[in-house]
Amino acid sequence: MMVRMAYVQRRSQRKDATMNTVKTPRRSFLRATAALSAAAAAASHLRAAGANDRLGVGVIGCGGRGGSHMYAYAQLAQRGVNVRIAAVCDVYKPRLARAADAHKAAAYMRHEDLLADPGVDVVSIATPDHVHGVQTIDAVRAKKDVYCEKPFTHWRQFEVTKRAIEEVKKSGRAFQLGTQGMSDRAWHQAAALIKEGAIGKPIHAECGYFRVGDWGERGMPVDDPNAQAGPDLDWKAFLGDAPARPFDASRFFRWRMYADYSGGPVTDLFPHSLTPVAHMLGAGAPAKAVAVGGKHRYDLEGREIPDTFNMLLEYPGGITVAVLGTQANDYQGTGARGAGGRSPVIRGWEGTITFEGAEIWVRPLGNKPPRKVPITAGEDWIQHFHNFLECCASGKTPQSPADLCFNVQTALHMGMLALQADRTARYDPEKAAIAT
Ligand SMILES: NC(=O)c1ccc[n+]([C@@H]2O[C@H](COP(=O)([O-])OP(=O)(O)OC[C@H]3O[C@@H](n4cnc5c(N)ncnc54)[C@H](O)[C@@H]3O)[C@@H](O)[C@H]2O)c1
Known part of the structure; x- marks a missing residue:
């Protein structure tokens, strides 16, 4: 056939x-x-x-x-x-x-x-x-x-x-x-280790995304500064459900600079950092989020979105996750694994998981020796x-x-809404609603 x-x-x-x-x-x-x-x-x-x-x-x-x-x-x-x-x-x-x-x-x-x-x-x-x-x-x-x-x-x-x-x-x-x-098997292997109880009850995690430059925002290519809405450029379809506005070539080509179409690090970069961590923790959607950040380096004309964003998430069952990031410094840390140069750290009641080179390290609390688990395959975007x-x-x-996507995207909504309102964002799973 x-x-x-x-x-x-x-x-x-x-x-x-x-x-x-x-x-x-x-x-x-x-x-x-x-x-x-x-x-x-x-x-x-x-x-x-x-x-x-x-x-x-x-x-x-x-x-x-x-x-x-x-x-x-x-x-x-x-x-x-x-x-x-x-x-x-x-x-x-x-x-x-x-x-x-x-x-x-x-x-x-x-x-x-x-x-x-x-x-x-x-x-x-x-x-x-x-x-x-x-x-x-x-x-x-x-x-x-x-x-x-x-x-x-x-x-x-x-x-x-x-x-x-x-x-x-x-x-x-x-x-x-x-x-x-x-595609990095490390996250799937670590999820299995956590499920087996390698670090006891998971309680805390850190991850983040660090880089230098606003190349993804102001640096987006403007193919034609004189482009106009019309038969060759459907401005209405570009806008979708975003607020109606007259055509603007910068908004069309460099949409990442504008809050109507983008959120900056929290939505552009943190999906890469938080998705593996949310998968390893298997924690569902967060209950609470707080966030701080702003335009601390690239306060350039026209740029509306933050370049620095740090959020703390609290999940039901008492798991806290810190997701940190700035576009002002790209220090990669040692043995960096995952997007944005910051390897996740997962802490449990009985031990800690880190990612070091080609190995997952499981360090029990106290003086017990660490266990090193070889990672079977690294990230491969085409895979x-x-x-x-x-x-x-x-x-x-x-x-x-899809389920993981929902849990991570809910956290990202909560982070951005918390920053905008300068308050704690709470998710009510009964009502499936976010309130600040
Ligand atoms: N996974 C990754 O590592 C990664 C990397 C880069 C970008 N992205 C994501 O990919 C998406 C696109 O980013 P990009 O850098 O390619 O942006 P881009 O502006 O270069 O490309 C977007 C294209 O979509 C077109 N477009 C706009 N509205 C449309 C519509 N309603 N229907 C059909 N086409 C439409 C635009 O004309 C443009 O050509 C973003 O959501 C971004 O977050 C992911």
């Missing part, structure tokens, strides 16, 4: 499986994507298959990160995974045309049109933060599996976060958040996309899944 037909059939069966009628089968698409070590065998199979038999990815957002998504899928295809970029979407025609040409893909300016393309089986979302949630909802409603960039939503969109995660879960589609650091495709085929849960 042709690979794509098998995937499509498997997908409709998985829909049934979510209704407890049919068990998810593992079919030929899974065999083709199962392991890069099997790439040679898969590659010979692929050579026999035509382009239309491959799994079709639709990439939404053809800017910097969208380019990386396309590169990752192209790399996987080269390594023998049965995937192709079927369609691309961007509200800015010049970027759209470049991506469509490079990948011989169908081009759409509206994501709704990309979702209606029968050649698109799964979607990869790399648009600005404030449109991710709505595009995820539309994609799973259109029965597409979703790889969505971090942060899952904009900091003011907690209602969208809740709705989108509900829709993802209801749909039974695969969902991977673009926190590629979750994160491969894991997504494997889960699309198998129905297994991806390594940065």
Whole structure:
């Protein structure tokens, strides 16, 4: 059976499986994507298959990160995974045309049109933060599996976060958040150690993201300072549910500088730091958050978002997590592991877990000798996309899944709302509401 037909059939069966009628089968698409070590065998199979038999990815957002998504899928295809970029979407025609040409893909300016393309089986979302949630909802409603960039939503969109995660879960589609650091086996091995009781009851963790520069904000490329809203630039679609404003080229190209579309370190960078820690702790959503920060180095004209952000989270059951970060200093620490140069430290009642070089160190309290556990594989950002495709085929849960995404995104909303209100943010799980 042709690979794509098998995937499509498997997908409709998985829909049934979510209704407890049919068990998810593992079919030929899974065999083709199962392991890069099997790439040679898969590659010979692929050579026999035509382009239309491959799994079709639709990439939404053809800017910097969208380019990386396309590169990752192209790399996987080269390594023998049965995937192709079927369609691309961007509200800015010049970027759209470049991506469509490079990948011989169908081009759409509206994501709704990309979702209606029968050649698109799964979607990869790399648009600005404030449109991710709505595009995820539309994609799973259109029965597409979703790889969505971090942060899952904009900091003011907690209602969208809740709705989108509900829709993802209801749909039974695969969902991977673009926190590629979750490809590092260290976090999964440490989660298992904590579960086994290696440090007793976990009680405290530290993590963070440190760098120098506002290259991700003010430094974003302005392709055309004279660009105008019109047939080649859909300003309304860019704005989404953000406040209506007249067109502004700086807002369009350098959206990360503006609070309407971005949150700065807490939403841009902390998903990378907090996601592994939240996974290791298995602590759910926080109960309380406090935060301090501001524009302490890059108080440049037009920049609205902080460059320094520090938050403390308290989880039910008494776990505290400190997430710290500044764009004014990038000291990497010793044996740094994970994004932003700060290795997490996890403390329990009976010991501490740290990450040192290629090992996890478990240090019991007192004078007992440490236990060193070799880390089986480090971060591999392309593996994160491969894991997504494997889960699309198998129905297994991806390594940065929806529930974890909800818990982390809730913490990020709470941190930003706490900073804005200069008060403690509290999450009420009964009402699923954040109050400051
Ligand atoms: N995982 C990572 O390490 C990583 C790295 C960089 C960026 N990101 C994330 O990727 C996302 C994109 O960041 P970027 O740096 O590529 O930004 P970018 O501005 O370079 O690209 C965004 C693209 O989306 C397009 N766009 C805007 N609104 C749209 C809409 N409604 N529909 C379709 N296209 C739309 C823009 O025209 C632009 O080409 C962000 O959420 C960012 O946080 C993640």
